[in-house]
Amino acid sequence: MRDQRLWTWHVAAGLVVLVTLALHMAIMHLDALLGLFNPAGGHPIDWANVAARSRQGFFLVSYVVLLGAALFHGLYGLRTILHELGPGPALRRGVDVTLLAGGGVLFVFGAWAAWAAFALARTV
Amino acid sequence: MLDTKGYPNRLGLRGWVGGGRWGLERYLYTLHRLTGLGLLVYFLLHIIVTSARAFGAAAWDASMARVTGPVFVAGEYLVFAAFVFHAANGVRLALVELGWAIGRPIEPVYPYRTSVDEQRPLAVGVLIVAALLAVVGGLDFFVLH
Numbered sequence: 001m002r003d004q005r006l007w008t009w010h011v012a013a014g015l016v017v018l019v020t021l022a023l024h025m026a027i028m029h030l031d032a033l034l035g036l037f038n039p040a041g042g043h044p045i046d047w048a049n050v051a052a053r054s055r056q057g058f059f060l061v062s063y064v065v066l067l068g069a070a071l072f073h074g075l076y077g078l079r080t081i082l083h084e085l086g087p088g089p090a091l092r093r094g095v096d097v098t099l100l101a102g103g104g105v106l107f108v109f110g111a112w113a114a115w116a117a118f119a120l121a122r123t124v
Numbered sequence: 125m126l127d128t129k130g131y132p133n134r135l136g137l138r139g140w141v142g143g144g145r146w147g148l149e150r151y152l153y154t155l156h157r158l159t160g161l162g163l164l165v166y167f168l169l170h171i172i173v174t175s176a177r178a179f180g181a182a183a184w185d186a187s188m189a190r191v192t193g194p195v196f197v198a199g200e201y202l203v204f205a206a207f208v209f210h211a212a213n214g215v216r217l218a219l220v221e222l223g224w225a226i227g228r229p230i231e232p233v234y235p236y237r238t239s240v241d242e243q244r245p246l247a248v249g250v251l252i253v254a255a256l257l258a259v260v261g262g263l264d265f266f267v268l269h
Contacts, residue, residue: 030260032264033268071167110171
C-alpha cells in the first residue's frame, strides 16, 4: 500500500518535472531558436542572464519545485531499480535511508542556493 | 510494486538490460531506465555546479569556465536527447498506467488479439517525437551556435 502511494507520487512528480524541466531546457538549450528569458542577449549562462532570471520570484519557485520533484522522481526511480536487484532487508533499509538522507541534503542545499541567488540578484 | 512475492531476482542486472524477444516496448523500458540513471547522475552534479550563482558573478564565471569545451557541449546534448526521450516515453508510460491507449477490453475469442497491437502506434509515436525534438535540439546546439 505504501509503495503504491509512493509510486503514484513518483508518476505525479514526473509530470511536474516534465513541465518545469521542459521550460528549463527550452530556456537553456533552445536559446538560439526561442530566445526565452535571456534579456541581456548572448548565452543563457552569461551572468547577466542568470542574474536577471534569479531575481524573479517565478524562477525561484519553479527552480525549487523542479528541484524537489526531480530529486523525488529520480531517487525513487533509483530505489526501485536497486530493490529489484534483490538486496536483503538490512541492505534495502540502508538504500532507503541513504537515498532519503542524500535527497534531503541536496534539496536543502539546492533550495538555499536558489534563495541566496534570488537575494543576491535583488541587491544588484 | 517492489514486492517480489518471495521469488528471487535471479537475473539481476541482466534481467532488465536484456529484453530478448519481448518486443519494442521492452527495449523502451531498458532505454527509459538508462536515460533516467544518466539524467539523475547529471542532475546531482548540476545542483552542485550551479550553486555557484549564490556567490556572485566571479564564482559563477569560474564555475562555468570549468565546464566548457566541445566535450561538455556533446555531453550536454546527450543530456538533452536523454531528456526528450525520457519525457516522451514517460508520457506513454503514464497513459498506459492509467489504462488509456491500450484499447477496450474484449472477449478472449480465438484468434486472440494482444493489447500490444493497440499500444504499438503510441510507442512508435514516442520515438518519432523524441527524434524530432533531438534534431531540433541538435540544430540549436551544433548549427545555430
